[in-house]
Amino acid sequence: MTVMPELPEVENICRGLTDTVVGSMVNRVTIRRVDIVRGSSRPADLLRGQTFTRIDRLGKQFALIGQTLVHKGSLNKEACVCLHLGMTGSLRFYPPGEPYRPDGHTHVVWHLTDGGRLAFRDPRRFGGLWTFDSVTTLTETRWSKLGEDALTITPARLHMKLKRTRRPIKSALLDQATLAGLGNIYVDELLFGCRLHPLYPGHEVTREETQLLVRKMRALLTRAIALGGSTLKDYVDTSGRSGGFQRVHKVYGRSGQACPRCGLPLVRIAVAGRTTVFCEDCQASVMSRSERVAKDY
DNA sequence: CCTTAATCCTGGAAGC
């Protein structure tokens, strides 16, 4: 089973990058597929000649931040590359001396002066890469459209967002403008953990239910990070390393199978065009209108 | 303004 890069996977990639490439200098950048660099970015400037100073993350997106020493110790020219892995994207670090063979899906390779390499690979190319002249520009022009990070958002802030939408809670939680980091897998797992119906309208979610959501969400994500972290060594990638990383899905991908809580068959519907699996019995805590909608399926 | 639907893309699974 493929590992989808949601927040926990991305967080582990960032930690891996911090341990491996931060401090290294980029000697050369190979762009094997130009259109993987999105927007008006100039592909030639993907931190070439710069030193990785920091890795930032917001939700599922993260940024490689580099600096160039223009004058000795006085003026630093900053730049950064924002990455989004989409569905099948991965970033893998090859230590100096380790052979690597780029295939047709390896789109960008950073060659470091110490001989290490960093390779971005994405078969389906839902992912991409954006360049900015500073972290501030990235934050103001791109990350400003995202909600708060799923790991740090407070119940009060989430409740504020949910209150003003009539969309199903699942749609709202998938929307990165509501909060950043959740994907289809974790949303289904989270709603099951909170016993909330996926079609429950956002504005009907109570303060108490939002508190439960945030509490469960933090626990879920933290646990997933810990599980993924145990497999990290030299590699910055999570796909292709299955050892020890079997995520325990209670509902995702288990439609028709027994609900782990009550034993009834899990049901599969479509919400916001996404496959949604849940337990009609355990997650029946919907009110009036939405309950009728749910029953229509 | 709010919400939904189509679009992108490829590999793997399922169907004939």
Added chain:
DNA sequence: TGCTTCCAGGATTAAG
């Protein structure tokens, strides 16, 4: 066995 069809997913864009 080999071919075709369908499906999975996140974010952007267009349309309702």
